Amino acid sequence: MLRVLESAGLEAWIVGGWVRDALMCAPGHDIDICCSGSWEQSAAALRAEGIAVVESGVKFGGITAVLDGERIEVTAYRLDGFYTDGRHPESVRRAQCVEEDLARRDFTVNAMAWHPRRGLLDLYDGRGDLERRQIRAVGEPRRRFEEDALRMLRAVRFACRLDFSMDAATASALDSCAPLLDAVARERVGIELEGILVTGRGGDALLRYPELMCAAIPELARMRGFNQRTPYHAFDVYEHTARVLTVAGELSRFRIDGGDPDAPPSPSLMWAALLHDVAKPDTFTVDERGRGHFYGHPERGAARAKAIMRRLSCGNDLMRDVNLLIRYHDQPLRPERVDLLRMMQRFASGGVDVPRLMGELFDLKRADTLGKASQCFYYVDEIERMREMVRELIANGEAYSVKTLNLTGKDLIAHGMAPGPQVGAALNRALEGAIVGEVPNSTLHLLTYLGF
Structure with a gap:
């Protein structure tokens, strides 16, 4: 594609994240090309x-080219006009050279260009920042964040994903500019927050950038410094x-559930x-003691x-699962068959993937336990016994x-039960018998249990 563009008398470079990832010897995914021509010329x-x-994206000088199934963004060199809403430039105009285009970009590690010849x-020592493992704004950080407040969350996302620190001036600007996040659409904030969380380093984000994280979710602010006044907790609610x-996040890396260790949390x-x-x-x-x-x-x-996630335009299935995990994260559970089946029954009534959500419940319980005082750590062994019991x-x-009964409504009707509400009632009775251990989960035994 570079060859085709330059054969037409244009100048073109590969820019942005693909260059950054290549320098880190990491797999590259999205490919962006920056070109001296207008989008029509390209x-x-x-x-x-x-x-x-x-x-x-012709409004911003961009098109998408598709070659051998690969989608490649091609954008004209551009300069952004004034930002009046903390997110979008009032106007976009053509830049004269790639150097001008790179000057408008957010962070030094994303402001590099490469050409095979x-x-x-x-221009901004992005390669040096990769070696120093730091995120640094291009130019004056406050100006970059005033132009586009969402860049603040992007900075944190990159720092978490790459496990980088933040340049001191950039980190200072994050704190002072945090209120600007109010101008950004909540949906965009939600997308960036999830991007931070699924790096597995959301805890680092909370501790290192509290002003920004509390600007993203104001409800977190009340948790800061909130003394729990209980021997079971060594930290305030926010640090916990x-x-x-x-x-x-660490549990997801070690994959207690046996899943792909390279999959994101x-x-x-x-x-x-985050919200439990x-x-x-x-x-x-506070009690009398x-x-x-x-x-x-x-x-x-x-x-x-649920209210927070709806405000951030999170998906319904995600909100449902999070609601269930939070609702039952503190539910007393014992490594006993009926206790665990009852918990699985509660999840099943919500229409979720029960094995997956049970695994996540144990991950949450384990993480919650290890975030308390050390005297609570004994419960981890019990959690892992319960995890193994659920697998069995x-x-x-x-x-x-x-749905997991080896008995259906068709079976009951085939044995003479008239269709109607009584079929569902019989199935629920059979389920109760199976859960409490009065009858094995086999069709013959369940039919006998119901009197057929």
């Missing part, structure tokens, strides 16, 4: 060579939450870890989390919902 040159073009163009996020687990104690300040009481309690905080927290219950075909 499109004409590509189409003349039989390359498909989608006019996807001309080599690397690195950060530690739970960190442990949950589950969004539902990470959102639940969000209602503690609302439910705080001066000890703090948070009665009802899981239920209140589940409702509060599922492998052995134990019933925890009508």
Whole structure:
């Protein structure tokens, strides 16, 4: 594509994240090309060579070219006008050279260009920042964030994803510019927050950039410095939450559930870890001994989390799963068959993937335990016993919902039961018998149990 564009008399470079990832010897995904021509000139040159073009971002001088199934963004050199809404430039105009285009970009590690003949163009020492493992704004950080406030969350996302620190001036600007995030659409904030969480380093984000994270979710601010006044907690609610996020992220890396170790953490687990104690300040009481309690905080927290996530335009399935995890994260559970089947039954009634969500519940419980005082750590062994028991219950075909019963309504009707509400009632009766151990989960035994 570079050859085609330059054969038409244009100048073109590969820019942005692909260059950054290549310098880090990391796999590259999205490819962006920056070109001296207008989008019309680029499109004409590509189409003349039989390359498909989608006019996807012409307002900002961009198109998408499709070659051998690969989608490549091609954008004209550009300069942004004034930003009046903290997110979008009032106008975009053509830049004269690639150097002007790179000057408008957000961070030094994203402001490099590469060409197979001309080599690397690195005006702001982005390669040096990669070696120093730091995120640094191009130019004056405050100006970059005033132009586009969402860049603040992008900075944190990159720092978390790459496990980089933040340049001191950039970090200072994050704190002072945090209120600017109010101008950004909540949906965009939600997308960036999830991007931070699924790096597995959301705990670092909370501790290192508290002003920004509390600007993104104002409900977190009340948790900062909130003394729990209980011997079971060594940290305030905010720091406890950060530690739970960190442990949950680490669990995902070690894949206790046996899954792909390179897969990102589950969004539902990470959102639940972030918001599991969000209602503690609302439910705080102190008993006659001066000890703090948070009665009802899981239920209140589940409702509060749903409101927060709806405000951030999170998906319905994600909100459902997070709601369930938060609602039951503090539910007393014992490594006993009926206790675990009852928990699975509660999840099944919500229409979720029960084995997955049970695994995430144990991950959350374990992380919550390890975020408390050390005297609570004994519970981790019990959590892992329960995790193994659930695996065995599922492998052995134990019933925890009508769908997992080895008996259907058709079976009952075939044995003479008239269609109607009585079929569902019979199935529920059979399920109850199977859960409490009165009857094995086999068709013959279940039919006999129901009197057929």
